[in-house]
Amino acid sequence: MCLECGCGDPEIVAVDVHEKILAGNERAAAHNREHFAANGILAINLMGSPGSGKTALLEATAARLGREFRLGAVSGDLATERDAERLRAAGIPARSITTGNACHLDAAMVHRALHDFSADRLDILAIENVGNLVCPAVYDLGQHVSVVALSVTEGEDKPLKYPVMFLKADLVLLTKVDLLPHLKGVSVAGFADALGRVMPAPKMIAVSAYHGDGLDEWIGWLRERLALRAGKHPGAHARTHGRFA
Amino acid sequence: MHEYSIVEALISRVAEEAAARGASGVSRLYVKIGALSGVEPELLAAAYETFRERTVCAGAELKIERVEERWACPQCGRTVVRAGALRCPECGRPGRLVEGDEIVLERIEMEVP
Numbered sequence: 001m002c003l004e005c006g007c008g009d010p011e012i013v014a015v016d017v018h019e020k021i022l023a024g025n026e027r028a029a030a031h032n033r034e035h036f037a038a039n040g041i042l043a044i045n046l047m048g049s050p051g052s053g054k055t056a057l058l059e060a061t062a063a064r065l066g067r068e069f070r071l072g073a074v075s076g077d078l079a080t081e082r083d084a085e086r087l088r089a090a091g092i093p094a095r096s097i098t099t100g101n102a103c104h105l106d107a108a109m110v111h112r113a114l115h116d117f118s119a120d121r122l123d124i125l126a127i128e129n130v131g132n133l134v135c136p137a138v139y140d141l142g143q144h145v146s147v148v149a150l151s152v153t154e155g156e157d158k159p160l161k162y163p164v165m166f167l168k169a170d171l172v173l174l175t176k177v178d179l180l181p182h183l184k185g186v187s188v189a190g191f192a193d194a195l196g197r198v199m200p201a202p203k204m205i206a207v208s209a210y211h212g213d214g215l216d217e218w219i220g221w222l223r224e225r226l227a228l229r230a231g232k233h234p235g236a237h238a239r240t241h242g243r244f245a
Numbered sequence: 246m247h248e249y250s251i252v253e254a255l256i257s258r259v260a261e262e263a264a265a266r267g268a269s270g271v272s273r274l275y276v277k278i279g280a281l282s283g284v285e286p287e288l289l290a291a292a293y294e295t296f297r298e299r300t301v302c303a304g305a306e307l308k309i310e311r312v313e314e315r316w317a318c319p320q321c322g323r324t325v326v327r328a329g330a331l332r333c334p335e336c337g338r339p340g341r342l343v344e345g346d347e348i349v350l351e352r353i354e355m356e357v358p
Contacts, residue, residue, distance in 0.1 A: 011358075013355055015266065164281055200340050
């Protein structure tokens with residue numbers, strides 16, 4: 001009620017919120033992190049353009065890993081189970097998350113997938129995001145590391161054109177390097193230079209899923225990250241579970 | 246077009262706040278969007294226009310403040326410019342994004358009877 005004259009107009013009240021609009025997603029992501037911690041899993045958010053070679057990279061990684069680590073995957077796609085089928089054929093336990101029209105995965109979608117997944121016996125869970133260089137960068141999924149697959153055919157300017165995707169990446173895998181001899185004026189050094197302009201601590205590994213180049217270095221990088229996460233932390237997960245079931 | 250899912254989250258947050266305070270309507274929202282947040286203010290505004298109908302925000306104006314990116318050295322605090330390598334010109338440490346990645350609901354103006 002207007003207090004000046006009693007005219008009945010509602011009073012305008014300003015409420016300071018100062019909160020991230022995606023705070024709900026961040027809470028769900030924190031809960032996923034507890035899932036991973038409770039099971040001693042290293043979670044990777046694998047992002048990149050459609051066709052950048054994310055699935056092929058996981059297939060080649062599984063073949064090269066042998067029995068050293070148990071790798072599982074959840075795979076986001078607008079439609080079809082194709083990626084998950086390919087991954088299962090490569091011996092990787094995999095579930096797909098069909099997003100319909102959504103251009104990215106969010107933490108709640110990943111959480112639902114974790115529950116029909118026997119994730120308790122994995123060392124590494126790769127979350128293969130929807131192919132897209134824009135939207136997935138905005139949503140925390142609870143991953144420990146963000147990896148971007150960038151194929152040489154996409155061009156050296158992509159990091160400069162899509163800085164948000166690259167600036168928070170822990171690692172960029174430059175894929176399909178076996179095609180470099182066919183690409184005029186494109187070089188590994190050109191990609192490294194572009195990444196140095198958008199990543200504060202640029203880290204890039206050049207790989208070929210087809211010929212196997214760089215896979216040992218990539219697996220070595222995973223080994224280091226796993227060592228950092230060694231040891232399970234049971235208990236935390238149960239505390240927040242009811243909120244995201 | 247993740248701007249739609251951001252607007253969804255925004256409107257449900259505002260609805261929560263309005264209900265908690267018994268508001269009869271919402272007149273204005275203030276949000277901050279960083280240049281490196283991955284959200285385009287124009288697309289966000291367009292998505293908001295589409296989604297606000299028949300919600301608590303139907304009559305609410307959306308004010309978007311754009312925040313430019315700012316990088317600094319985590320050690321000595323010197324400004325780092327994103328032009329060449331993102332490193333401190335003095336000590337060579339990797340720069341840190343100080344602001345410019347925010348997607349934040351700052352303030353809601355609501356009508357309380």
